[in-house]
Amino acid sequence: MTPKERENLIKKAWILITYVVLITFALVYLTPFIRSIIASFMNWAQASRYPPEWIPNPFTLENYEKLFRLELFPRWIRNTALYAGLIIAGNILFSTMAGYAFARLRFPGRDAIFSALLSLMMIPMFVTLVPNYIIIYKLGLIDNIFGLALLGLTNVSSIFLMRQYFMSLSNEIFEAARLDGCGPIKSFFFIALPLARPALGAVAVYQFLGSWNAFIGPLIFLRSPENFTLPVGLSFAFQRAMWVEYTPIIAGSIVASAPTIILFLLLNKYLIRGIVITGGKG
Amino acid sequence: MARVLLKEVTKRFGNLIAVNKLNLEIKDGEFMVLLGPSGCGKSTTLRMIAGLETPNEGEIWIGDTLVNEIDPTKRNIAMVFQSYALYPHMTVFGNIEFPLRMSGVPKQERAKKVKEVAEFLGIADLLDRKPSQLSGGQQQRVALARALVREPQVFLLDEPLSNLDAKIRTQMRFELKKLLSYELGITTIYVTHDQVEAMTMADRIAVMNKGVLQQVGTPDEIFYKPSNTFVATFVGSPPMNLIKGEIRRKDGEVFFETEYFTLKLSPDVPEAEEIILGFRPQHVDVALEQKDDYISGKLLGVEKLGVENYGHITYGNTDIVVRVPEDIRISRGEIYWKPQKNRIYLFDPKTGKTIYG
Amino acid sequence: MPLFKSFSSFYEKSKNKEIVAGLSLISIAVLLNLVFGYFAMIFAFYLSFFKWDYIGEMQFVGLKNFAIVLRDLSRGLHGSYYLIAPFYTGLKNILIYTAIVVPVQTFLAIVLASFANQKIKGQQFFKVSYFLPATTSSVIISLIFIWLFMKNGFINYVFDLTVPGFQPIDWLNDKRYILLAISMVAIWGTSGHFMVSFLAAMQAIPKELYEAAMLDGAGPIRRFFFITIPMLRPMIVYVVVMGLIGALQMFDLAWVMAGASGGPGGAGYTVALDIYNEAFTRIRPGVAAAKSWFLFAIIFTTTYIFQKKYGRALR
Numbered sequence: 017m018t019p020k021e022r023e024n025l026i027k028k029a030w031i032l033i034t035y036v037v038l039i040t041f042a043l044v045y046l047t048p049f050i051r052s053i054i055a056s057f058m059n060w061a062q063a064s065r066y067p068p069e070w071i072p073n074p075f076t077l078e079n080y081e082k083l084f085r086l087e088l089f090p091r092w093i094r095n096t097a098l099y100a101g102l103i104i105a106g107n108i109l110f111s112t113m114a115g116y117a118f119a120r121l122r123f124p125g126r127d128a129i130f131s132a133l134l135s136l137m138m139i140p141m142f143v144t145l146v147p148n149y150i151i152i153y154k155l156g157l158i159d160n161i162f163g164l165a166l167l168g169l170t171n172v173s174s175i176f177l178m179r180q181y182f183m184s185l186s187n188e189i190f191e192a193a194r195l196d197g198c199g200p201i202k203s204f205f206f207i208a209l210p211l212a213r214p215a216l217g218a219v220a221v222y223q224f225l226g227s228w229n230a231f232i233g234p235l236i237f238l239r240s241p242e243n244f245t246l247p248v249g250l251s252f253a254f255q256r257a258m259w260v261e262y263t264p265i266i267a268g269s270i271v272a273s274a275p276t277i278i279l280f281l282l283l284n285k286y287l288i289r290g291i292v293i294t295g296g297k298g
Numbered sequence: 299m300a301r302v303l304l305k306e307v308t309k310r311f312g313n314l315i316a317v318n319k320l321n322l323e324i325k326d327g328e329f330m331v332l333l334g335p336s337g338c339g340k341s342t343t344l345r346m347i348a349g350l351e352t353p354n355e356g357e358i359w360i361g362d363t364l365v366n367e368i369d370p371t372k373r374n375i376a377m378v379f380q381s382y383a384l385y386p387h388m389t390v391f392g393n394i395e396f397p398l399r400m401s402g403v404p405k406q407e408r409a410k411k412v413k414e415v416a417e418f419l420g421i422a423d424l425l426d427r428k429p430s431q432l433s434g435g436q437q438q439r440v441a442l443a444r445a446l447v448r449e450p451q452v453f454l455l456d457e458p459l460s461n462l463d464a465k466i467r468t469q470m471r472f473e474l475k476k477l478l479s480y481e482l483g484i485t486t487i488y489v490t491h492d493q494v495e496a497m498t499m500a501d502r503i504a505v506m507n508k509g510v511l512q513q514v515g516t517p518d519e520i521f522y523k524p525s526n527t528f529v530a531t532f533v534g535s536p537p538m539n540l541i542k543g544e545i546r547r548k549d550g551e552v553f554f555e556t557e558y559f560t561l562k563l564s565p566d567v568p569e570a571e572e573i574i575l576g577f578r579p580q581h582v583d584v585a586l587e588q589k590d591d592y593i594s595g596k597l598l599g600v601e602k603l604g605v606e607n608y609g610h611i612t613y614g615n616t617d618i619v620v621r622v623p624e625d626i627r628i629s630r631g632e633i634y635w636k637p638q639k640n641r642i643y644l645f646d647p648k649t650g651k652t653i654y655g
Numbered sequence: 656m657p658l659f660k661s662f663s664s665f666y667e668k669s670k671n672k673e674i675v676a677g678l679s680l681i682s683i684a685v686l687l688n689l690v691f692g693y694f695a696m697i698f699a700f701y702l703s704f705f706k707w708d709y710i711g712e713m714q715f716v717g718l719k720n721f722a723i724v725l726r727d728l729s730r731g732l733h734g735s736y737y738l739i740a741p742f743y744t745g746l747k748n749i750l751i752y753t754a755i756v757v758p759v760q761t762f763l764a765i766v767l768a769s770f771a772n773q774k775i776k777g778q779q780f781f782k783v784s785y786f787l788p789a790t791t792s793s794v795i796i797s798l799i800f801i802w803l804f805m806k807n808g809f810i811n812y813v814f815d816l817t818v819p820g821f822q823p824i825d826w827l828n829d830k831r832y833i834l835l836a837i838s839m840v841a842i843w844g845t846s847g848h849f850m851v852s853f854l855a856a857m858q859a860i861p862k863e864l865y866e867a868a869m870l871d872g873a874g875p876i877r878r879f880f881f882i883t884i885p886m887l888r889p890m891i892v893y894v895v896v897m898g899l900i901g902a903l904q905m906f907d908l909a910w911v912m913a914g915a916s917g918g919p920g921g922a923g924y925t926v927a928l929d930i931y932n933e934a935f936t937r938i939r940p941g942v943a944a945a946k947s948w949f950l951f952a953i954i955f956t957t958t959y960i961f962q963k964k965y966g967r968a969l970r
Contacts, residue, residue: 034770041767042784045847049787051809052799066807114684122670123677129685136692140904140954142927143947144695146934147702150709151690167691170684191350192383196444197371197400199669200676206396210387229792231907236935247794251911254798262802269795280790284783288851369669 049277056080056270060261079267082259089268091242092249096228096272099161099245103227104220106169111219114170115178116208120190121200130179133172141232149236159239167233168226174219181215182208221279221287228276246272300361300374300451300485301326302347307356309342309509316342318509320356324452324487329479331500332489335532339509340489344454347487348377360452371401376445377454380461382437384429384444390416391425394443401448415447419477434462438470442477453478453486459495475499493533497521505529527650530576530643536608536619541575542647558613559593564639567654574645576655579608581641582620585634592634600629609633703944720945737921742946744917745926746953748834752925753902755838760846761894765887767846768853769879782854785847793844797911800840801827804912827912830920837908837923845901849894856890857883892965896958903954906931926950 017025055063056079057072083089117123118130148167149158157163185208193203234245244252250268259265280287302324309317317339324330332340345351347358349370358365365373384393391412398408416422419439429437438458445453458474459467478486479501490496496503497517505512505520505528513525524530524538531537543556545567554561554575561575585592595611600622609622611633620635643655703721706714724742731743771781788796803809804826811823826836860883868878884891906927913923915932930950933943 031775034773034775037770038767038775038781042781045788045843046784047809048796048799048803048843051803055802063802064805064807067812068809110684110687113680117677117680121673121677121680123674126677129681132693133685133688136688138955139692139696140900140947140951142904142930143699143944143951144691145930146940146943146947147695147698148691149934150698150940151695153709166687170687172688175684186381186383188379188381188383189385192377192379192444193385193396194350195348195370195375195377196397200673202400204676204680206400207385225790229794231792231794231910232931235910236931247792247907250798251794254801254911255914265798266802269798273791273795276790276792277787280787281783284779284786288782288786288855 052266053270055263056267058263060263063263063266079261079263080271082264083267083271086253086258088241088244088249088253092244092246093271095161095238095243096245099165099230099234100224100227102162102165103168104223106165107171107174107219107223108216110170111174111178112209112212112216113204114175115180116182116204116212118175119179119182120203120208133175137172145232145236152237158237159243161238161243164233164237167237168223168230171223174223177219178212178215181212185211217286221283224279225276301328301359302452302485302487303357303359304343304347305357305359307343307346307353307358309339309346309351310354315509317346317353320509320511322504322511322514324485327479327483327485329475329486329488329499329501331496331503332487332506333491333493333496333503333532334506334512335491337508338506340491340506341456343506344377344456344487344489347452348375348454349373374448374451375454376448376450376452377456378438378441378445378458380457382429382441382458382461384437384440386429388428389425390421390427390429390432390440390443393429393440394425394447397444397448411447412443415443419443419446435466435470438462442474446482451485453484455486455488457490458488459490460492471495471498493535497533503533505532507532523652523655524643525652527574527576527645530645530652534578536579538576538578538643539618539620540645541616541618543573543575545570545573556613556616558616559595561593561637562591563642567644570644570646570653572647573653574647574650576643576645577637577641579619580621581638583636583638584609584620584622586628586632588634589636592636594632594634597628597631597633600626611635699944699947702941703948705941707940708938709940716941720939720941723942724945724949737917737924741921741924741929741932742926742949744921745924745929748917748922749903749905749925749927752834752838752841752905753899755835756841756845756902757895757898759838760842760849760898761891763842763846764849764853764894765891767850768857769883771850771854772857782851785850787847788844789848791844793907794911796840796844797908800836801912804836828919830918830922833913833918833923837905837912840908840912841902841905845898849898852894853887853890856887860886888966892962892967895961895965899957899961900954903950903957926953 051068054070054072057075057077058069059074059076059078062069062073118126152158152163152166155163155166157166189207189211190203193207198206229247230245231247231251234248235251238244238248241249241252246268250265250272253259253268254265304320304322307317307320308315320339320343322330322343332343334340342351346353347360349365349368353366360373360375385396388396394412394415395408398411403411412425413422416425419442421436421439421443424432424436424440429440432440441458455474459470462470475498478484488495488499497520500517502514502516503520504514507528513520513529515523520529520533524533527540531540541556543554545563546553546555550565552563552565552567554563554573583592588594595613595618598610598612601608601610605624607622607624607626608619609626609629611618611620618635622633641655644653645651646653704715704717706716706719727740727742728746731737731740731747735743737744767785771778805811806823806825806828810826811821814821815823824832826832864882864886865878868882873881904927905925909917909923909925909928910931912918915928915936917924917928926946927950930943930946933939933946
């Protein structure tokens with residue numbers, strides 16, 4: 017074997033190893049999802065069989081029917097959507113306003129206030145959890161989606177993201193607008209806001225992922241089952257053993273994770289780039 | 299139309315004095331170029347006239363109005379930025395219309411005015427496009443249209459050509475000048491660091507350095523009558539040769555002496571000892587054989603720029619650049635040169651001020 | 656100079672306009688963060704010196720709440736039963752959990768990113784599949800894994816297929832395995848996300864560096880250790896710090912998979928669960944606040960020490 021042939025062989029072997037590793041791990045990450053989707057169409061007897069079976073027989077929608085027969089379940093979907101909607105709206109509105117002001121306007125204390133906000137990111141949520149519970153309790157908003165949403169209407173990382181975005185825009189555009197007759201508020205509405213669409217999209221998507229999947233907040237601030245969100249509701253259904261079988265829980269998990277997964281699959285190119293830049297969902 | 303007057307205008311950024319006691323008058327309809335290296339205060343001056351910066355001291359007049367207290371929008375000025383600063387989310391029409399919209403002009407009148415100015419600048423067929431779909435030259439025209447549509451009294455341009463490729467730049471240089479000076483006759487203040495732009499476009503040039511106005515004058519005055527060493531070397535390419543030396547008088551004749559050579563000057567030069575002698579590379583006679591009064595030197599190399607060729611001659615630490623004949627054969631070796639007598643400048647070595655020439 | 660003082664009123668006016676606009680635009684965001692961030696923090700500090708049941712009078716107890724935590728720790732160190740030393744149990748578990756999760760997920764993410772960072776087909780497919788767990792709620796993930804971890808479940812099946820002599824494990828009901836099971840789910844849930852971060856950082860390394868190293872005679876392995884790893888350092892620090900912050904506060908997975916009391920023998924109990932239980936089950940918000948300060952101190956010191964040693968995290 018000549019050195020050239022040997023080198024080619026090593027290269028080919030390496031490519032093979034690469035694909036074996038990457039595909040194996042793709043299976044590791046994907047199989048739980050695939051297996052759940054399949055099992056959600058099985059009856060529990062089949063889904064719990066050992067060794068596992070892969071083709072639903074009989075194919076059944078029974079699990080989904082059971083799920084929606086529980087009156088709470090559609091309510092949980094609605095509550096989750098309401099919570100996510102409030103959080104997204106609040107963050108788009110308030111974080112954009114604040115981000116613009118911190119990036120583009122000059123006022124006394126600006127940088128000090130901004131770093132004060134940033135340093136809040138270091139505080140673990142468990143420190144402020146109990147006091148916030150008490151505040152919301154005193155406001156009479158416990159067990160209320162609006163009370164829960166109040167805590168998340170603005171978010172330091174959204175403000176940070178919007179500020180970075182507005183700082184990256186060219187100075188000259190804002191100066192041109194100034195000469196064309198825009199004061200600080202007009203240039204927010206006519207220039208900054210329309211230009212911020214990509215960043216607004218990013219904020220909306222991160223906040224959607226965060227609020228749709230949120231657990232500890234809803235767990236603590238919501239008390240009665242009809243006010244639960246999907247994650248709290250499903251874990252409640254599991255712990256109270258609402259069904260004898262486990263398959264409705266699996267079907268519920270599929271329903272609960274479908275919106276975020278579909279959104280991710282649709283936007284994966286932008287999302288992966290964005291999430292890498294801003295460093296994660298939380 | 300209006301004149302612009304700056305009186306003792308000073309702008310400080312912290313400890314840095316960006317513009318220092320600037321006095322300058324731009325006459326009605328004049329094309330004034332503010333020329334200088336980056337950081338010389340020319341852009342700051344322009345931005346103060348526009349109202350984007352606050353002068354710390356001094357007065358700025360546009361027409362008969364002291365504008366220090368007047369909002370940028372109401373100064374009757376328009377500005378074209380280096381990056382054009384077109385609003386990327388609006389169409390060309392939206393961009394040109396924007397200042398009218400902000401000042402509350404009715405919709406129909408806006409459309410009419412936008413059309414007029416677009417046709418005038420030959421961009422009427424681009425009105426539906428977005429800025430990102432335009433070439434650099436087209437964007438430039440849209441920026442001009444957006445400025446013109448307000449019918450300003452004064453036109454301010456901040457390095458408007460520096461984002462274009464060399465070829466379009468030359469063409470736009472002429473077009474801008476034609477439009478602003480010959481067709482509209484509008485008072486224009488144009489900031490650039492490019493002396494060629496300044497020389498070709500300006501009615502008058504104001505040369506600035508380190509926040510201080512060095513000289514104001516027509517392109518000819520700036521080139522032939524530089525007021526100090528800074529202007530002398532900043533304008534003209536290659537820059538003027540400057541050589542330190544001493545003036546000696548002997549038997550009624552005047553000589554300029556350095557360590558390396560002696561040069562006979564005309565007898566009318568003022569009294570001085572230490573002096574800086576200046577002459578432009580283009581104003582030197584060159585020969586390959588020894589001639590009367592010619593100075594000999596070692597030619598180190600020749601830069602060929604096409605029509606013009608420049609030879610480098612060294613004496614110790616001093617490098618002298620002279621234009622050599624187009625058909626010169628040698629690029630090294632002995633060479634003989636002499637600056638033309640009536641094109642010699644003398645500068646005070648302490649202040650840099652021109653004292654002769 | 657009095658002459659120049661008078662005329663600045665226009666600039667004053669436009670400056671004031673900007674100040675008013677700026678302050679009003681930030682007002683709501685700042686107000687909310689002031690209340691739910693700073694006020695809450697101060698309140699948490701205040702609370703940690705009081706005994707309270709949310710309804711009656713607050714009763715000042717000095718450092719007693721902190722003493723409770725310390726006594727809990729010392730009991731735990733002397734080998735008390737886990738129910739008597741819940742904070743110690745949670746702390747011990749969370750440290751073991753962190754020691755497993757953070758290194759493994761970081762290492763796995765780097766390895767997978769290195770494999771994917773070649774000229775290969777389907778790179779986007781791999782990125783999407785690895786990232787998918789990060790888009791799903793940790794509660795949903797836990798619910799699915801409860802099923803997969805059952806004694807006759809899929810995970811035992813896979814181990815049975817791949818590991819010779821493997822005996823089925825009752826993962827979530829065996830106190831020897833529950834923490835490991837939770838760790839595996841956590842690694843599964845976050846490593847893909849970090850892999851995508853690493854891949855992006857690797858792709859941002861200038862090609863010229865690799866070309867220069869190749870000309871200097873460095874093979875692929877040496878290029879990996881002398882160029883890739885050092886260039887990735889800020890990203891590695893970032894991933895480790897984020898991993899530490901996430902792992903030390905772990906709550907959702909344990910809550911669902913082990914239950915609020917931490918499952919068999921408290922083997923799935925965490926500090927976060929303990930803070931929750933103090934506040935809402937044992938109704939001792941003061942003790943909960945004291946414990947949250949301990950948690951804060953642990954997170955702060957570990958991330959601080961790590962960054963001190965290995966350089967600041969990205970951003």
